[in-house]
Amino acid sequence: MALTASTPLRTALIGVALSATVLVPLQSTAFAAQTATAGAATTGTGPSVAGIEDGTARALAKSLADEAWKRQLGAAASGGDAVDLRALTEGTRTAAGRGLASPVAEADRAVAAAKGLPSDVGSLLRVSLVAPAAKTGAGHAAPLVAAAPSDDDGTAFTAYDSRGTAHVLHTDEAPDRPLYLVDVDGAKAVSAGLEVVGEALAAKGLDVPAPASEVNAGPAKASSSAAAATAGIDTTLIDSVRIADVKEPGIKGDAEIFTLVTGFGKDGKPRVDTVEMPYLNKAATTYYPNQVLVNWSNYKYGMADAVMMEDDGDTDYRALAKAVVTVLLTITDQGVYIPLADAVLDAVPTSWWTDDPDYVDSWYTLAKSTKGTRNGAAANGWINVSPYFVPQL
Template sequence: MFSLHSARLRTVLTGLALTGLAVTTAQGFASAAPAPVHERGAARASVVDTIEDGAARSLALSLADRAWQRQVSGALAQGKAVGLRGLTAGSATRGANGLGAHIAQADRQVADAKGLGADAGSLLQVRLVGAAAEGVEPLVASSPSDDNATVVVAYDSAGKAYELAADHAPDRPVYLVDVDTDKATEAGLKVLRDELAAAGLQAPAAAPVNTAAAATGYWTTRVTAVTVSDVKEPWFKGAAEIFDLVTGFGLDGKVRVDTVTMPYLDDENKTYYPNQILVNWSLYKYNLADVVMMEDDGDTNYSALAKAIAAVLLTITDQGAYIPLANAVIDAMPASWWTDDPDYVDSWYTLATTTTGTRTGAAGNGKMTFDRYYVSAL
């Protein structure tokens, strides 16, 4: 699994040998403070980074309870991510009991940092990187949100910190704490849609607004194949969730933004054949629309993203002819977000009702093949 990124966001990660760096040993879960920012290879430490790092250190300290350590090892043996809150709730060990309250609080803090609200549920998860080895105690690390981090800080059960090279997989097992992006993106896009709708940028799409189209059916642009390249994904990244912002002018003449998710986009340079509807033309005034492809790998604040986009798009009015909107969406994002937050992947300008065939995105990072597809009325 990986995170997709534009070439403008990428730099080559420098090599660092695996070294040990002792720091203060925490005496309990309450004192499991996150590592200083400089210990992340001078990378920008976001709010979510800080929360994840504290959760990782607390998990590491809890593994001093060998009964709990064996349970965690068994749960992660298959290499699949496991929710931390569920993992602690399902154990009666001393280590799990001490950790549970910290993880519950960290989940609430992550939800708040991502603008998801109190009903987002459990978001922090843990997975095994590398193979477990008998007699080798796994370290516990969190995934930095910045792909350009040169080191990943990990902890052992005594609270000692180590710097792991970010440019190659570690030579010992590591439990990696990060955000469940599947769950976070689902909740986040709902926030995005709700806030855009509240701003008048997304009319309800349960049925076509065009009454004639509703009676007979309507034309769509469908994605029959999609490929994204240039990912250079570091080992510490988990799954990324891809979503598209489709922009155009609604039938009321106001700017409209629709969201389309592409959760199947997992591997670089692999072609997927989703046959997925991208644009419902019955919702748009003109026969042109733009598409901006983005991804969330843990750090996106969807409420802030919606407000930033709305603030720019609400200033654009219908001039009686189509105006490309992709640049406005991209420019709306604060400069700080380009480190890794909701990463720009690529964009496709002026898709038309007649667009067919394969088109490479403006950033040269993605290709999509389109066809016309008519959706008949029932």
Template sequence: MVFAERQLRAALTVLALSGLTLTTLQGTAGAADAPTPTATAPVTAATSPVASIEKATARALARSLAEPAWHKQVAKAALADEEVDLLALTAKSAAKPAEGLRRTLVAAETDIAEAKGLAGTDAGSLLRVRLTGKPVSEPALTSTAPLVASAPADDDADVVIAYDTAGNAHQLDAHKAPERPVYVVGVDGQKALAAGLEVIDKELAAQGLGTPSARKTGPSSAGAAGPASAGSTGFWTTRITSIRAADLKEPWFKGDAEVFALVTGFGTDGKVRVDTVTMPYLDEEDTTYYPGQILVNWSNYKYNLADAVLMEDDGDTNYSSLAKALAAALLTITDQGAYIPLVDAIIDAMPASWWTDDADYVDSFYTLARETTGSRTGASANARMTVERYYVSAL
């Protein structure tokens, strides 16, 4: 990837997770199908702390599945739910391998919280396992030699490493979903993001750069009353009536996309403001959704223009460290008396150490005005949405 593109995506990631005022408006495989063991896993990207923890957890889980009864419990849970809380699952099991795995998970959860800057929060357990590959029955799943993988640090990796019950590493094609069932270990991205935004809110508030506020997510925020600062006479908003993305940049080993939008502008106090809008429904590409969701609350902004950016979070950010760096960088950005594009200002302000690949850029919608209505195509022609003006009346 070109370095400049990495810079843009990194800066947008920073925006999405920060801002001076963050407010959310919201089949059994036969012997011929078995992958070939490899002695060592190829290095495809710089290893991240979170990816390292996920990898170690995947290998520990794979070894534990050598015990048939425990494997059956894991298989049943994975078939019943899209994502399974590993720590909770081991707590419910009397199997000896589950007991040993639980000790590993307790330490891993502590390490995950530290790596993501969530230590001391009420985020709870974050490590999950899900089943991918072609649909399979429970008997077929439990009779198949299990493989457990974790996502590589780089979405552009060519291979995904999976482990068998002996701890041997196998290479899977990163560009094509596996034919056989594979367990994938990862972090609950939505849960981590929610906890991380709270960490950033508190840190920025301590620096005098924002006040923590209640968060609303998803379509349910469409007709809700806005923040207390909106006043008692109601306010105008821009609402999404339909939205569609052609490519959500999410490979099979990452599961469903975790998309959020960010709206940038200057707040009524003249300070930089970023409002994040979670979009948990937008998890499939080439699918049109009709959320009726508020994107921009114009009572929060000084000018009649704002930019909106869609991102898909990859979840390797240390929220506490990020908040401290943002506070130092964004304090230098001031209102010049006219609307300016904040993306450029933040790219210039952020230190080079933050040019990482933590999230995927989906698309941008620039210069949305309060009067904007109808269909808009994003700057990258990857997403398209229809918006309307929507007035939220006071109670």
């Protein structure tokens, strides 16, 4: 069923602790075959992002049998930040690293295709070092490599060692060896993905800006100098925001949040504005972004809805755009404001709520005059907003 504001929320973020308890021997296969077979069952049309990440993780793990390459990877990731995997493999002089360069580039292109992103988006796959054992020098044990888990409720996932052996890692105990995670640069993917959504909306006239003549230009009888001083746009500003559960497995790191603002445009058609929120990446943390959420000059009525979501890995932005556009084109302006948040949520295929753009929360009927704290409909967060006039330069 489609998820709405009344659907029960998922459980809280999983912890970052892990354990390696089960060993399962794997047969050695070619990198491309691993990637394709791992994801084919998920999408039915090609490898999924999760499958591509898993194939990449397995290949990277096996390459770490090369001591020089293992040291280079360790040094690159030791600072705690995620490392661009394509840049690292293309820049290394080690044999094992160079051998991964072409497959990693191919995997990057496959990720872009699976996520509905343009082929020129650039490198997306990255690798990061996690787990306490890795940072305290616990041992010189051989590291494990895993695809970053995307299931919020999962209690275990699979990592690989340099022999191609799979280790099932659990979420309630810490491992005794370093662990690398392979995942997608979420911030880059969201930014590129929302451009795809915007282009699809524009193609159907669902994000047409207000005519210049309809933008607030001050009192009609004001002098030209006074009118110029008061020209500008009315907006709603996010003064602060807090989310209880960002819908991202704790071991995976930062969340990638974005919001779809919906309402009726000046032309009477439903419209959607996309809002990136790269700062909102931790649960139970209050942020003070002073970010514009709604530009009221683009809306016919003084009300709009906001649907907050999180990119959980396999988000196909081209499919998301198509689904949202399709449902919004069936809605007509009845001369009164109609909430569109449920229409947006209902447009998302049921399967996407498993690993893809997680529903975080939604806010109905935000008014042009709304001020103060508004709790989300799903009780997963709140936003503190205020009207804000942006003067014309």
